[in-house]
Amino acid sequence: MTADGPGGPLAGVTVIDLTRVLAGPYCTLVLADLGARVIKVETPGGGDDSRTFGPFIEGKSAYFMSINRGKESIVLDLKDEAGCSTFEDLLAGADVLVENFRAGTMERLGYGWEALHARYPRLIYAACSGFGHTGPYAGRPAYDVVVQAMGGIMSLTGQPGGPPARVGSSVGDIVAGLFTAIGVNGALYRRTITGEGMKLDVSMLDCQVAILENALARYFASGEVPGPLGTRHPSITPFQAYATADGHVVISAGNNALFARLCAALGRPALAEDARFAENAARNANIDALEAEFEAILTTQPTAHWLALLEEAGVPCAPINRVDDVLADPQVAARNMVIRADDPVAGEVRMAGNPIKLSAYPDPEERPPAPGLDEHRPLITDGGGS
Amino acid sequence: MTADGPGGPLAGVTVIDLTRVLAGPYCTLVLADLGARVIKVETPGGGDDSRTFGPFIEGKSAYFMSINRGKESIVLDLKDEAGCSTFEDLLAGADVLVENFRAGTMERLGYGWEALHARYPRLIYAACSGFGHTGPYAGRPAYDVVVQAMGGIMSLTGQPGGPPARVGSSVGDIVAGLFTAIGVNGALYRRTITGEGMKLDVSMLDCQVAILENALARYFASGEVPGPLGTRHPSITPFQAYATADGHVVISAGNNALFARLCAALGRPALAEDARFAENAARNANIDALEAEFEAILTTQPTAHWLALLEEAGVPCAPINRVDDVLADPQVAARNMVIRADDPVAGEVRMAGNPIKLSAYPDPEERPPAPGLDEHRPLITDGGGS
Numbered sequence: 169m170t171a172d173g174p175g176g177p178l179a180g181v182t183v184i185d186l187t188r189v190l191a192g193p194y195c196t197l198v199l200a201d202l203g204a205r206v207i208k209v210e211t212p213g214g215g216d217d218s219r220t221f222g223p224f225i226e227g228k229s230a231y232f233m234s235i236n237r238g239k240e241s242i243v244l245d246l247k248d249e250a251g252c253s254t255f256e257d258l259l260a261g262a263d264v265l266v267e268n269f270r271a272g273t274m275e276r277l278g279y280g281w282e283a284l285h286a287r288y289p290r291l292i293y294a295a296c297s298g299f300g301h302t303g304p305y306a307g308r309p310a311y312d313v314v315v316q317a318m319g320g321i322m323s324l325t326g327q328p329g330g331p332p333a334r335v336g337s338s339v340g341d342i343v344a345g346l347f348t349a350i351g352v353n354g355a356l357y358r359r360t361i362t363g364e365g366m367k368l369d370v371s372m373l374d375c376q377v378a379i380l381e382n383a384l385a386r387y388f389a390s391g392e393v394p395g396p397l398g399t400r401h402p403s404i405t406p407f408q409a410y411a412t413a414d415g416h417v418v419i420s421a422g423n424n425a426l427f428a429r430l431c432a433a434l435g436r437p438a439l440a441e442d443a444r445f446a447e448n449a450a451r452n453a454n455i456d457a458l459e460a461e462f463e464a465i466l467t468t469q470p471t472a473h474w475l476a477l478l479e480e481a482g483v484p485c486a487p488i489n490r491v492d493d494v495l496a497d498p499q500v501a502a503r504n505m506v507i508r509a510d511d512p513v514a515g516e517v518r519m520a521g522n523p524i525k526l527s528a529y530p531d532p533e534e535r536p537p538a539p540g541l542d543e544h545r546p547l548i549t550d551g552g553g554s
Numbered sequence: 555m556t557a558d559g560p561g562g563p564l565a566g567v568t569v570i571d572l573t574r575v576l577a578g579p580y581c582t583l584v585l586a587d588l589g590a591r592v593i594k595v596e597t598p599g600g601g602d603d604s605r606t607f608g609p610f611i612e613g614k615s616a617y618f619m620s621i622n623r624g625k626e627s628i629v630l631d632l633k634d635e636a637g638c639s640t641f642e643d644l645l646a647g648a649d650v651l652v653e654n655f656r657a658g659t660m661e662r663l664g665y666g667w668e669a670l671h672a673r674y675p676r677l678i679y680a681a682c683s684g685f686g687h688t689g690p691y692a693g694r695p696a697y698d699v700v701v702q703a704m705g706g707i708m709s710l711t712g713q714p715g716g717p718p719a720r721v722g723s724s725v726g727d728i729v730a731g732l733f734t735a736i737g738v739n740g741a742l743y744r745r746t747i748t749g750e751g752m753k754l755d756v757s758m759l760d761c762q763v764a765i766l767e768n769a770l771a772r773y774f775a776s777g778e779v780p781g782p783l784g785t786r787h788p789s790i791t792p793f794q795a796y797a798t799a800d801g802h803v804v805i806s807a808g809n810n811a812l813f814a815r816l817c818a819a820l821g822r823p824a825l826a827e828d829a830r831f832a833e834n835a836a837r838n839a840n841i842d843a844l845e846a847e848f849e850a851i852l853t854t855q856p857t858a859h860w861l862a863l864l865e866e867a868g869v870p871c872a873p874i875n876r877v878d879d880v881l882a883d884p885q886v887a888a889r890n891m892v893i894r895a896d897d898p899v900a901g902e903v904r905m906a907g908n909p910i911k912l913s914a915y916p917d918p919e920e921r922p923p924a925p926g927l928d929e930h931r932p933l934i935t936d937g938g939g940s
Contacts, residue, residue: 355912
């Protein structure tokens with residue numbers, strides 16, 4: 169391996185990566201973090217579009233660098249004979265191919281599943297697209313905000329009666345990348361038994377449906393169409409943000425024992441005996457009254473005061489951390505969730521770490537940087553590196 | 555197998571499942587959907603708390619039924635000798651153990667990693683907890699809203715200057731379940747090479763940090779602390795919901811070609827030449843002016859009109875679907891993303907399908923139901939079923 173990673177359960181696995189921007193690259197980031205060798209095949213004329221997404225550090229996209237760390241890069245034109253020839257050499261030595269084109273693109277390039285499987289029977293082929301390779305919307309383009317809107321999560325997020333809100337992280341892309349990584353690893357396991365690869369067809373929209381959880385269950389059970397609830401939970405109370413003197417504090421105390429402890433900590437033990445609040449169902453029914461009772465107390469002191477008091481009392485609580493707060497959190501540091509990569513141009517860059525901590529492998533504080541465009545061509549075309 | 559699934563890449567894999575409520579059960583749902591046999595070990599006194607979460611269908615929790623389909627159930631008291639003996643018999647025949655207790659619980663029960671690994675060297679042990687097994691917050695309880703707040707996603711979601719908003723689906727739990735499933739599958743693959751299991755330590759908070767994507771990159775590059783943006787994207791315009799005569803339409807047209815096509819479709823081709831909007835960077839800078847221009851047009855007709863027109867023009871767009879709309883969507887139906895299970899008490903129940911579509915396996919429209927409490931004891935303790 170060139171981009172010499174820390175090892176991991178996928179050490180020895182080679183992934184050919186045709187993906188761009190986010191859903192696919194997030195999948196291959198996870199695979200690289202688990203030790204796979206990921207060879208990013210980029211298009212002539214600049215490669216992955218996200219190389220041009222600002223903001224930049226010394227002219228390099230911070231975003232691109234964070235999502236593509238630990239990968240190698242080669243530029244190939246798949247509409248050109250020489251490009252195809254090199255690409256096919258790569259496939260012959262690969263375990264996995266991942267792409268996130270629109271449905272039909274791989275077939276047009278001559279690399280549809282039937283052709284791939286006939287020629288490379290051990291190759292696992294993972295397609296991660298907006299709408300999948302079947303159905304009336306196959307072939308339509310999608311972006312994160314499109315599938316967040318179509319898949320229902322946007323209808324559940326924000327304030328009741330308020331304007332729509334997108335989840336502030338691209339969960340339309342990322343969740344699809346995660347499901348694709350699960351499927352790739354499952355297919356790798358299966359191949360040790362059967363000797364054969366398979367095709368995965370993962371759709372961003374499908375993945376949004378798969379994470380609707382209690383909203384779907386609620387609708388099927390009651391016919392009630394759920395809407396946004398601010399920070400509240402549809403069936404657990406208290407489980408929300410409350411105003412304090414200088415901001416908010418999140419409190420989760422859904423069972424009666426925790427609720428009693430919370431009321432005692434706030435100096436209002438009688439609230440736990442109040443018929444309006446004695447059981448979770450009653451608290452759900454009287455959620456506004458409970459919020460008024462709590463906020464009358466909580467707005468008398470700043471968030472830090474309440475966090476210290478509630479942590480002492482063993483009541484689950486949290487500040488609403490901004491990104492800078494997250495990065496300063498001692499638990500985040502202790503878990504090595506902010507790692508660094510030494511980029512030859514941008515210098516030391518920081519990014520999120522790998523959340524899958526494994527007893528069998530180290531979790532290094534430094535990971536290899538994202539590749540320069542075509543940086544690894546000599547190594548890759550030498551057949552070296554694996 | 556009893557709960558006779560459709561097969562899948564994990565067929566033959568046995569998972570002992572100590573998890574409750576959501577993060578862990580979501581992980582084992584994914585494993586079951588991929589063909590694993592999942593034996594849910596539940597506590598005396600009612601089992602998984604989520605069996606009591608409403609709403610109910612014929613007295614059974616719709617939520618529990620949807621997250622636990624295809625699993626088997628046995629009640630065991632792990633503080634009791636007979637319970638431990640049966641549990642250890644199960645571990646001896648198992649491939650994977652998954653739990654989502656607080657850090658330290660397994661050690662107190664006598665089943666910490668050292669003890670497990672010494673006795674069952676091939677067993678893969680996946681722990682999915684609120685804060686992980688290390689660091690100053692190890693051992694603290696966490697709930698979805700707590701890690702959404704602490705991990706930063708809440709600070710990025712909602713309206714600028716508005717009250718905080720939780721992501722309306724439990725992504726604090728679900729994303730942790732997905733990363734755990736990725737790690738389990740990776741460890742299964744590795745075990746085919748090494749013959750040994752490993753421990754996974756996945757934290758809900760870590761997983762939130764891992765999905766911050768461009769918010770982190772932006773902060774590291776510029777020092778700018780990102781906040782909520784409604785439905786807008788921090789660096790792509792247009793990429794948001796716009797008001798129409800009867801609701802909203804989401805439009806994503808971040809590159810110049812798509813933007814020109816969008817302006818033409820709206821009957822305002824000159825907007826694409828306007829210096830304020832000619833490039834993405836200019837559109838970002840003049841996002842309010844562009845919104846005003848677009849909404850002046852879009853509010854003259856209902857959403858359905860604009861969707862038809864924009865789809866015709868090939869511009870990525872979407873309605874903001876409510877849960878009932880999602881379920882009525884022809885693509886969701888074509889992708890088999892709403893499946894059914896035949897529950898012996900509740901009858902036919904519907905739930906989200908499996909988004910990992912595999913060429914090697916069918917994707918049945920019916921899946922086995924969630925287990926009754928202790929339902930599979932005879933089969934499990936017979937040593938049968940695998």
